[in-house]
Amino acid sequence: MSGYxxxxxxxxxxxxxxxxxxxxxxxxxxxxxxxxxxxxxxxRHFDLGISEQNLVGVxxxxxxxxxxxxxxxxxxxxxxxxxxxxxxxxxxxxxNVKFLAPFAGLEAGPWGATHHAIEDIALLRTVPGLTxxxxxxPGESMRAVRAAATTEGPVYIRxxxxxxxxxxxxxxRVGEAVTMREGKDLTLVATGSTVATALAVHETxxxxxxxxxxxxxxxxxxxxxxxxxxxxxxxxxLLTVEEHTIHGGLGGAVAEVVAELGTGRLxxxxxxxxxxxxxxxxxxxxxxxxxxxxGVEAAARALLERAG
Amino acid sequence: xxxxxxVRALERRAAVLRRHVVTVAAAQFAHLGGAMxxxxxxxxxxxxxxxxxxxARPRDHFLLSKGHAxxxxxxxxxxxxxxxxxxxxxxxxxxxxxxxxxxxxxxxxEFATGSLGHALSVGVGIAMAEQHxxxxxxxxxxxGDGELQExxxxxxALSAPRFGLEQLVAIVDYNRFQAxxxxxxxMPLEPLADKWRAFRWNVREIDGHDMRAIVAALEAVPAAQGxxxxxxxxxxxxGVPGVEGTSRAHYTTLTEDEARATLAALEAVR
Numbered sequence: 001m002s003g004y005x006x007x008x009x010x011x012x013x014x015x016x017x018x019x020x021x022x023x024x025x026x027x028x029x030x031x032x033x034x035x036x037x038x039x040x041x042x043x044r045h046f047d048l049g050i051s052e053q054n055l056v057g058v059x060x061x062x063x064x065x066x067x068x069x070x071x072x073x074x075x076x077x078x079x080x081x082x083x084x085x086x087x088x089x090x091x092x093x094x095x096n097v098k099f100l101a102p103f104a105g106l107e108a109g110p111w112g113a114t115h116h117a118i119e120d121i122a123l124l125r126t127v128p129g130l131t132x133x134x135x136x137x138p139g140e141s142m143r144a145v146r147a148a149a150t151t152e153g154p155v156y157i158r159x160x161x162x163x164x165x166x167x168x169x170x171x172x173r174v175g176e177a178v179t180m181r182e183g184k185d186l187t188l189v190a191t192g193s194t195v196a197t198a199l200a201v202h203e204t205x206x207x208x209x210x211x212x213x214x215x216x217x218x219x220x221x222x223x224x225x226x227x228x229x230x231x232x233x234x235x236x237x238l239l240t241v242e243e244h245t246i247h248g249g250l251g252g253a254v255a256e257v258v259a260e261l262g263t264g265r266l267x268x269x270x271x272x273x274x275x276x277x278x279x280x281x282x283x284x285x286x287x288x289x290x291x292x293x294x295g296v297e298a299a300a301r302a303l304l305e306r307a308g
Numbered sequence: 309x310x311x312x313x314x315v316r317a318l319e320r321r322a323a324v325l326r327r328h329v330v331t332v333a334a335a336q337f338a339h340l341g342g343a344m345x346x347x348x349x350x351x352x353x354x355x356x357x358x359x360x361x362x363x364a365r366p367r368d369h370f371l372l373s374k375g376h377a378x379x380x381x382x383x384x385x386x387x388x389x390x391x392x393x394x395x396x397x398x399x400x401x402x403x404x405x406x407x408x409x410x411x412x413x414x415x416x417x418e419f420a421t422g423s424l425g426h427a428l429s430v431g432v433g434i435a436m437a438e439q440h441x442x443x444x445x446x447x448x449x450x451x452g453d454g455e456l457q458e459x460x461x462x463x464x465a466l467s468a469p470r471f472g473l474e475q476l477v478a479i480v481d482y483n484r485f486q487a488x489x490x491x492x493x494x495m496p497l498e499p500l501a502d503k504w505r506a507f508r509w510n511v512r513e514i515d516g517h518d519m520r521a522i523v524a525a526l527e528a529v530p531a532a533q534g535x536x537x538x539x540x541x542x543x544x545x546x547g548v549p550g551v552e553g554t555s556r557a558h559y560t561t562l563t564e565d566e567a568r569a570t571l572a573a574l575e576a577v578r
Contacts, residue, residue, distance in 0.1 A: 025440075046436065046471070054429045054463035061433020064419065065369075067440075069433075084423060089430055093412065093420050 003102030003159035006141045007072055010100055011037040013145045014070055018044060023068045024149075027059050031072060056082040059097045060089035068096060068149065075101035075117035075158060076108075083123055090154040091127045098148045098155045104134075105160040105193060105243030106271075106289070109282035113275040117158075121191075122248030124156050125221050131174060132221040134158040136195035137165040140218060143172035158220075160193035160243055161282060177224040183213035186304060187231035187238045188296070191217045191250050194241040194269075200293045201300060212300065220250055228257045232264030237303050239267050241296050243286075246270035267303040269296055310527070314356065315519045321387065322351035322519070323577035326547045328383035328396055330574070333560065334567035335397040339408070341544035341557030342452060343380040345483035348517050349540055353448055354384040357526040366445035369434050371419045373427030374452030374481065375409035382406055382414065390416035425458025427451075428478055432468050435476035435535075446529070448477045454486030457495050462507070465537075469508040474530035478509070478537045481516065483544040489555055504537035516540030547574060 011026075011034045018024040018041055025044045026037050029052060038045045048055040052073060059069040071078065078101055079086075090097045101120065108115035124132050131151050135141040141159060148155040151174055170178050180195065181202045188198035195216045202212045213235055215227060231238055238258065240251040251268030258264045271289050278288050286292045290299065325347045333340040354360065358368040372381050382399065385391045391405070391414065399406040405413045409422035421427050431449035438445040455461065468476055480500070488494050497503070504511045510531035514521040522540070529536050545557025548570045562570065 043440070048467055049470075051463040051467070053460045054432070054467055057426055057429025057460070057464065058433035058436065058467065061430035061435075062437045063433075064430065065434045065437030067437045085426065085429070088420070088423055089426055 001138055001162055003075070003104055003107055003161060006138050006159050006162055007100045007102045008035050009138060010142060010145045011035040013142050015040050017146070017149050021068060023066060025062060025067050025069050026072065027055055027062070027069050028072045029055050029074070034072065052077045052081040053085050056085035056097070057089050060085065060093060060095045063090070063095035063097050064093065068098070070098045070100060072100045075104040075120050076115055079117060079120035079123055079156070086124070086130070086154065087127050091129045094129065094153065096153060098157070100145070100157050100159060102159040104158040106276055106285045107161040107282055109285050110279045113277055116276055118244045118271050120156070120158060121220055121242070121244050121250060122252065125248065125253060129153045130221065131155040131219070132158065133174070133218060134192040134220050135162070135218050136192060136216050137162050137168060139164060139169060140172060144218065147172045147174050158192055162193055163196050165196055165199065172218065175219045175222045175224060177227040178216040178218065179227070180214040180216050181212065183211035184235055185211045185237070186300060187213040187215055187235045188241060188300065189215045189217060189228070189231065189238055189250065189254055190241045191220060193243050194291065197291070197293050197296055198241055201297045204293070204297050205300060210304065217250060220253060223253050223257070225257050228254055229261050232258055232261055237265045239269060239296070239300050239303050241269045241291070243291060244270050246272055265303065265306060267299055269299045310520050310523045315523060318351045318356055318519050318523070320577055321355050322348045323574045324387060325351055325380060325383040327571055327574050328386055328393065329379045330548070330562065330567055330570050332379045332396050332399055333562045334564070336400065337559060337561045338379055339376040339559050340548070340551070340562070341485060342374055342377040342481065342483065344546045344548060344552070344557070345516070345542040345544050346377055346380050346450060346481040347546065348519055348522060349450065349479055349481065350380050350384055352519065352522045352526060354388065356523060358446060358448060360388070366438070366443040368445050369418060369431070369447040371427040371431050371449045372410050372421055373449050374424070374455055375421035377450070377452070377481070378408060378410050381410055381417065385414065385416040388416060424452070424455040425460040428461055428464035431476060431478070432464050432471070432473065435468070435473045436471055438475060439471070439473060444475065446475045446477065448479060450479050450481060452486070453480055453482045453484065453491050453497060454494070456480065456497055465504065465507045465509065468535040472533065473535045474533065476535040477526070477529055478535065480537065480539050481542055482539055483542040485544040485555055485558055487558055501539050504539065509535050509537040511537050511539065513539045514541070516542035517546060549573065
């Protein structure tokens with residue numbers, strides 16, 4: 001499901017939150033009415049038009065005056081154009097703004113590289129006091145929205161193209177990665193849309209007798225260092241998988257932990273320092289950049305074959 | 309009708325604010341010019357029009373978008389009793405609560421600024437919240453003229469009338485100089501008042517050193533159906549003989565003689 005539709009579904013959660021908390025407001029950028037929320041609370045939905053910097057600054061002001069603003073805005077634009085406002089007006093000034101950011105990763109496909117958000121994790125991971133959530137499926141996205149409402153400080157919820165994961169309903173605890181599958185041979189460290197991919201790869205590898213642990217890092221910041229360290233010690237090999245550049249994102253974050261730990265071999269799957277300029281629908285773009293199940297499986301096998 | 313006694317008292321207050329700023333600029337390099345140019349505006353805001361006392365209901369809001377004029381803000385906080393006058397000259401030194409831009413470490417600073425072009429958007433958000441709650445609280449954002457070259461200012465300017473926001477006031481300290489020279493040379497703003505009018509703001513254009521005009525402009529708020537922009541024509545470094553109205557005023561330190569002459573002139577405001 002498109003991150004945008006996931007965000008629209010989240011409107012139902014926002015209605016629920018807004019019913020019990022008069023401070024909850026919704027700020028959007030030229031998205032028109034947002035389903036149930038706008039219908040129920042027309043005077044608490046503010047459309048700021050096409051102006052991400054102003055949108056984030058306004059949300060910071062609303063929060064400063066005691067409201068609890070949720071900002072629904074396209075991941076590529078709000079995270080890059082609005083970055084300084086997120087850093088200065090939200091985080092530095094300690095304002096409680098929540099971001100719902102659809103179109104994370106490559107979902108925009110043939111719309112082109114301007115509409116891909118493959119830098120947002122790297123950027124936002126540097127902002128002190130900001131919480132960065134990256135849920136794995138639509139259900140977890142709803143749980144992430146609820147968790148964001150009660151988490152102090154700015155929270156960015158990265159919403160990629162997410163398919164429901166059968167039977168997945170683990171409680172959402174900010175900062176605690178979820179072990180989706182146990183395994184001893186390597187760990188697939190995934191976030192957002194790539195969790196489902198990692199689960200598929202787990203099955204393929206299992207058929208060959210390879211036990212791949214699957215870790216769902218739904219909170220990229222603060223990172224669950226203990227879960228990464230445990231995976232490094234217990235499985236020796238880690239493969240990060242993200243719809244994001246391999247520089248500074250989940251792969252970068254895990255690399256920092258592994259390097260400081262001094263244990264574990266790491267490989268990273270992600271966009272390899274290129275703009276994804278191929279004109280192709282989303283699934284094909286994933287395949288081209290090695291982010292489909294076959295690409296991830298190949299990277300996992302290559303990591304397993306590495307000496308030591 | 310503006311009360312003459314109020315005007316005289318505020319003029320004295322502005323002179324005191326300027327003396328505090330001179331104290332800082334005598335001790336170190338400082339953004340002197342922009343702090344001196346807005347001292348009259350700050351005096352009227354902090355000691356007449358805005359309700360900023362602890363526990364005030366409604367409690368108004370002040371954002372210094374031109375954060376480098378921080379010494380004028382710190383001077384107001386001294387006069388409000390929030391910080392000690394002796395602290396001013398330690399500004400920027402190890403352990404001081406006072407930095408070169410407003411930070412939340414300094415008691416009484418409402419919003420930390422520095423990067424230009426941020427605070428009008430924040431002010432719009434605050435004014436939206438206060439309007440939504442019908443508190444009647446006022447929000448003032450003080451902007452520099454050079455700062456208006458930031459595009460975000462105009463995103464915010466576009467959005468404020470969209471939401472009404474009669475209690476929002478943007479004040480431009482139009483002192484005609486920025487870091488690199490005269491605003492008219494670097495990137496001219498004219499016709500400035502017309503720009504705000506075109507963005508559907510209620511516009512007042514005043515002499516930013518005429519206390520009577522400042523108070524009258526503030527007391528005309530709220531104007532009908534929208535926010536107010538006050539374009540205040542000022543002199544960079546106002547009150548510092550030989551420095552005011554020059555490019556040097558933007559960021560400088562004063563010699564002993566200059567500081568002495570300035571303080572003497574300000575003492576004469578009674």
